[in-house]
Amino acid sequence: xxKLKLCILISGRGSNxxxxxxxxxxxxxxxxxxxxxxxxxxxxxxxxxxxxxxPSYVISHKEFSTRDHFDDTMAKKIKKYNVDLICxxxxxxxxxxxxxxxxxxxxxxxxxxxxxxxxxxxxxQRVIDSGVKFSGCTVHFxxxxxxxxxxxxxxxxxxxxxxxxxxxxxxxxxxxxxxxPKAIKMIASGRxxxxxxxxxxxxxxxxxxxxxxxxx
Ligand code: GRF
Numbered sequence: 001x002x003k004l005k006l007c008i009l010i011s012g013r014g015s016n017x018x019x020x021x022x023x024x025x026x027x028x029x030x031x032x033x034x035x036x037x038x039x040x041x042x043x044x045x046x047x048x049x050x051x052x053x054x055p056s057y058v059i060s061h062k063e064f065s066t067r068d069h070f071d072d073t074m075a076k077k078i079k080k081y082n083v084d085l086i087c088x089x090x091x092x093x094x095x096x097x098x099x100x101x102x103x104x105x106x107x108x109x110x111x112x113x114x115x116x117x118x119x120x121x122x123x124x125q126r127v128i129d130s131g132v133k134f135s136g137c138t139v140h141f142x143x144x145x146x147x148x149x150x151x152x153x154x155x156x157x158x159x160x161x162x163x164x165x166x167x168x169x170x171x172x173x174x175x176x177x178x179x180x181p182k183a184i185k186m187i188a189s190g191r192x193x194x195x196x197x198x199x200x201x202x203x204x205x206x207x208x209x210x211x212x213x214x215x216x
Contacts, residue, residue: 001030003029003188004030004032004084004085005031005082005083005085006031006034006083006084006085006087006184007033007034007036007037007078007081007083007086007087008033008035008086008087008089009037009038009039009086009087009088009091010036010038010045010046010089010091011039011040011043011045011091012040012043012045012092013043013044013045013090014043014044014045014046014047014049014089014090015173016089016090016110016176016180017045017048017089017090018045019176019177019181020087020089021049021054023181023184029181030184030185030189031085031188033049033054034055034082035054035056035081036049036055036056037057037058037059037074037077037078038057038058038059039060039061039091039092041058043058045089045090057077059073059077061093067096068098070093071095071098085106085184085187086103086107087109087110087180088107088109088142094146095107095142100142100143101144107141107142108139108141108152108183109140109147109149110137110138110139111123111137111138111147112124113127113135113138114134114135114138114154115138115140115147115151115154116147118135119146119147119148120147122165123135124169128159128163128165128168132159133159134156134159135156135157135159135168136155136156136157136172137154137155137172137176137179138151138153138154139151139152139153139154149197150197150198150199151198151199152183152186152187152192152199153182153186154179155176155178157171157175
């Protein structure tokens, strides 16, 4: 069967990109990375793409006076590669409504909290300050409102006494690297449907498949 063609959008370190590069190395993984786009020339993820011999491009938002123009330039590039799914992996720009609507249900994002809690930035410190006992990460389909959209997969991670934002982020990141490839596998299986803005997985009898829970 043809593999799902991915475009990965990054802005920095690219550790999630690396987890996808590694997952794609397995012959039976149902997706391949067609291209990587970074909005930042300095993104370390670009080096990872180069090492993996994946085509990568810098489209710097700084060179565009409007978001529409930036988005259109990205969309043109993505189209050239016959991409099936756009994966945001630490991409620090907000995409415009037009692009999101054009690619409805074909853009996913990974966010380091249990959405819909703790959207936005400075997440881990806010989690610690709030006193919640669990955090985690979420893969969701992208909608126009930031960090919103139908939730596909989540992993739960404990917030431990003595945690700071760094230690918590590191514990969550480990799970992110498992969750993102799994989410892509699920989408490639064709069993993921969205009804009333909720993800339904054909043939799943419980929510088990939507949870990657290291505590159990
Ligand atoms: C991850 O924590 C991801 O959830 C968030 O940004 C971070 C990106 O890290 N959206 P990396 O660039 O993939 O290492």
